[in-house]
Amino acid sequence: MGNYFQPEIETASQEQIKEWQSERLVKQVKHVYDNVAMYRERMDEMGVKPEDIKGVEDLHKLPFTTKDDLREQYPYGLLAKPLSECVRIQSTSGTTGRRVVAFYTQHDIDLWDECCARAIVAAGGTNEDVVHVCYGYGLFTGGPGLNGGSHKVGSLTLPMSSGNTERQIQFMTDLGSTILCCTPSYAAYLAESIHERGVKDKIKLKAGIFGAEAWTEEMRHDIEEKLGIKAYDIYGLTEISGPGVSFECSEQTGMHVNEDHFIAEVINPKTGEVLPDGEKGELVFTSITKEAFPLLRYRTRDICILSRKKCSCGRTHVKMTKPLGRSDDMLIVKGVNVFPSQIETVLLNKGYAANYQIIVTRVNNSDNLEVQVEMTPEMFSDSVAEIEKNEKELVGALKAMLGIYADVKLVAPKSITRSEGKAVRVIDKRNLYQS
Ligand code: DLL
Numbered sequence: 001m002g003n004y005f006q007p008e009i010e011t012a013s014q015e016q017i018k019e020w021q022s023e024r025l026v027k028q029v030k031h032v033y034d035n036v037a038m039y040r041e042r043m044d045e046m047g048v049k050p051e052d053i054k055g056v057e058d059l060h061k062l063p064f065t066t067k068d069d070l071r072e073q074y075p076y077g078l079l080a081k082p083l084s085e086c087v088r089i090q091s092t093s094g095t096t097g098r099r100v101v102a103f104y105t106q107h108d109i110d111l112w113d114e115c116c117a118r119a120i121v122a123a124g125g126t127n128e129d130v131v132h133v134c135y136g137y138g139l140f141t142g143g144p145g146l147n148g149g150s151h152k153v154g155s156l157t158l159p160m161s162s163g164n165t166e167r168q169i170q171f172m173t174d175l176g177s178t179i180l181c182c183t184p185s186y187a188a189y190l191a192e193s194i195h196e197r198g199v200k201d202k203i204k205l206k207a208g209i210f211g212a213e214a215w216t217e218e219m220r221h222d223i224e225e226k227l228g229i230k231a232y233d234i235y236g237l238t239e240i241s242g243p244g245v246s247f248e249c250s251e252q253t254g255m256h257v258n259e260d261h262f263i264a265e266v267i268n269p270k271t272g273e274v275l276p277d278g279e280k281g282e283l284v285f286t287s288i289t290k291e292a293f294p295l296l297r298y299r300t301r302d303i304c305i306l307s308r309k310k311c312s313c314g315r316t317h318v319k320m321t322k323p324l325g326r327s328d329d330m331l332i333v334k335g336v337n338v339f340p341s342q343i344e345t346v347l348l349n350k351g352y353a354a355n356y357q358i359i360v361t362r363v364n365n366s367d368n369l370e371v372q373v374e375m376t377p378e379m380f381s382d383s384v385a386e387i388e389k390n391e392k393e394l395v396g397a398l399k400a401m402l403g404i405y406a407d408v409k410l411v412a413p414k415s416i417t418r419s420e421g422k423a424v425r426v427i428d429k430r431n432l433y434q435s
Contacts, residue, residue, distance in 0.1 A: 003124065004315075005120075005121040005152070006114065009260055010315050011315060012316060014316055017317065020260050021263055025288050028288045028290075031294060036294075042063040043063065046061075062286070065295045067100065067301070074099065074101065080291065080292060080294055081105055087104060087106050088103070089101050089103055090102050090104070090140070090144065090242060103293045111241075112145060116152070119146075119234050119248075120179065120209065121153060122247055122248065122256075122315075123208075123230070125153050127153060127154035129153070131153075131156065132177035132181065133160060133181045134161060134190075135212065136161055141238050142181075142242070142243055143161055149244065158175060173203060176204045179206065180208040182210065189365040191222075194226075205229045206230070208227065208230070209232050211233055211234035211235055211243060214432035220233075234248065235247070237300060240262060241287070245257065245258065245262055246320055249311065249313035251313050256317040260317075261289045262286065262288070263286040263288060266280070266281040268281050269299075277305075277308055277318070278306070278307065280324065282303060285298050285300060286298070303324045304323055307320075307321075329425070331358075333360055338404070342401050342402060345401070346394070350394060352373050352375070359429065361429045362429070369404065370406065373408065373411065374414065375387075380412065391410050
């Protein structure tokens with residue numbers, strides 16, 4: 001059996017959960033219809049009235065929401081509460097021209113914190129723990145989410161934010177951190193750094209809560225062994241709240257979705273058809289308790305499988321597998337969402353043809369992004385200095401677009417292999433997803 005933050009909710013019967021979902025969905029649909037023009041127009045076009053939604057069984061009647069909708073409605077289009085009632089804005093980790101921003105009322109923050117508290121308690125956290133948060137703080141939801149969860153549990157919270165490994169390890173040893181919260185790649189990097197410094201016996205860590213990017217079972221075992229901890233997965237996305245949409249329990253076989261706040265569906269990404277539990281498809285969430293930024297049937301683009309098999313931890317909420325891939329081409333590099341189309345835009349703006357390849361590797365647990373770009377015949381030059389100057393210019397332009405460094409290699413015209421079918425733009429050598 002596991003430890004629960006809200007036992008009566010986390011172990012409620014599936015009938016009870018369905019009842020909560022139905023009640024909350026009915027209320028939420030009225031709220032968005034009355035307050036968000038985009039949803040009102042879409043529902044009117046589809047001939048769906050709020051009264052037609054009587055419970056979860058009517059969910060399929062509602063329109064989907066996509067990332068493009070969020071970009072188009074930026075910044076205030078999907079806001080369902082007056083700004084005077086909102087207390088926080090967060091944003092996705094990508095830096096496309098139009099960012100995705102999400103708003104929160106104090107009530108929204110409280111519920112989000114509770115979701116993260118459930119994850120911390122499931123990982124064994126109590127008010128005796130020192131929770132070391134080195135997810136980024138700021139617009140990214142990782143730091144604020146786990147920070148809020150840790151406060152709810154009553155743990156001593158160390159708001160380290162990311163970077164400065166030396167200081168992370170010093171605080172970890174001096175202050176006796178027991179639960180580590182960060183991306184799995186940073187956890188693996190920290191584990192190596194701790195080994196190199198020979199300070200493993202000074203570390204008191206017992207568990208880690210790692211997410212925001214894909215990681216494999218091999219990586220889990222490696223981190224668990226090197227740090228002598230149990231490593232738990234946590235999933236979430238800014239659009240739906242942030243970390244804590246789902247979290248792993250002691251069974252470590254998938255993540256329980258906080259179904260009293262988010263209704264999960266899996267659909268066929270091509271047709272939109274809802275798939276039964278156990279089938280692989282695109283994960284879709286409806287937020288039924290969010291006030292400021294409630295989304296109906298948000299298409300996450302994450303490919304998953306849902307399971308309602310009985311869990312040995314006693315929790316009854318549906319479990320999702322780790323994301324098994326994406327239904328779009330988004331990459332997460334150094335924790336930042338990167339779309340190949342952003343890279344293409346930069347290249348075309350700088351006068352290059354769209355002959356390029358993006359190569360992502362992971363060396364010493366750190367991601368590297370390399371972009372190989374063909375020069376056009378007019379640009380082709382024998383001068384190394386000239387080529388280096390052009391490469392530097394592209395590095396700068398890509399940094400401005402993506403927010404991260406990409407290594408640029410200009411190559412001779414026609415030297416990137418042409419494929420017969422779809423162009424192979426991305427070679428991700430990290431093999432992060434397992435099916
Ligand atoms: O990454 C929220 C988060 C912070 C989750 C800290 C967990 C821990 P975004 O920046 O909006 O939000 O990115 C969301 O990241 O659609 C997935 O593709 C990916 N992702 C998040 N958690 C996991 C995970 C945060 N555990 C996008 N495994 C999502 C694999 C994950 N991918």
